[in-house]
Amino acid sequence: MKPRNKKQEQILAMSGQLRPLTTAQKQWALTHTIDNYALKFKKGKAVCLICGHEWEAEEGMCRCPHCGAKVEIKATTLRVVRERSYFNIVTAVKGFQVIRMFLMIVEFRKGMKANPGFVEIGSYWIDKHGHTTVVGLQRTLGHYIDSFAFGSPLEIRHDNDAFWHIADQWVYPRIKVTDTIKRNGYTTFTYGAHPVTMFQQLLTNPKAETLMKAGEEGLFRYLCHHPKEVDKYWDTIKVARRAGYKINDPQMWFDYIKMLDRMGRDLHSPTLVAPKDLKAVHDEYVAKAERQRIKEQREKDRKRAEED
Structure with a gap:
């Protein structure tokens, strides 16, 4: 062309x-x-x-x-x-x-x-x-x-x-980047994120720059795959970071945060968003979410039966 x-x-x-x-x-x-x-x-x-x-x-x-x-x-x-x-x-x-x-x-x-x-x-x-x-x-x-x-x-x-x-x-491990990308926090190549997406985020997204400069490689990788989720829960991420919490498993943490959101919990509470044992509280809320889903389904079935 x-x-x-x-x-x-x-x-x-x-x-x-x-x-x-x-x-x-x-x-x-x-x-x-x-x-x-x-x-x-x-x-x-x-x-x-x-x-x-x-x-x-x-x-x-x-x-x-x-x-x-x-x-x-x-x-x-x-x-x-x-x-x-x-x-x-x-x-x-x-x-x-x-x-x-x-x-x-x-x-x-x-x-x-x-x-x-x-x-x-x-x-x-x-x-x-x-x-x-x-x-x-x-x-x-x-x-x-x-x-x-x-x-x-x-x-x-x-x-x-x-x-x-x-x-x-x-x-190839020897990588050369532009001065703008270097200024925006680039230090090392983030494997697991598509190279094009990674550089685009560093050039256009201030949140990506913040995460890269903070050394939050896992969160940066998650942002490259799910930018809308990071935007939605950015304030919650800041609460967790101010509490000194390290998000080592972003996939599980976001799944947990989304369950808290669906249940109407306070996403600005450091106690909730920065748990000491993420897996334990995640499993606990999975069980709660399932019980809530069953309860809501029973209520729908009851209303449908009354209409019938």
């Missing part, structure tokens, strides 16, 4: 100037994003599929004495193993937060050093307002979500499930 405005023209131009993958990034992808094996044949030694080294070893997990890769030794008759994986490089370019998506395809052969191939699938460009632009390959029709026309150019594309899914795969 041709660029429709100056912003898209700028992004497409910068996309073509991005650096290729470094040797360190390629090696990391090979050793971390796929299952690494050393094949052990019926008669012979174990063979590391990464470097081709052979040595005497039994089945199980170990490290290759030559390249140091952690491998699983498997007894097999296969001579060729094919693997593929997606991974992401997170970087910053002229005020844009960029998530670059790559596909690695590698064929392992007995006695040969692995020689993987890499294809850039596309990239997410996030501006300072949290708006995203996608540059990527053209998708093809087929049964698989990640079917791409590898001969197509990297152009402005509509966002879709394939790009969104790939951007949530492996992330």
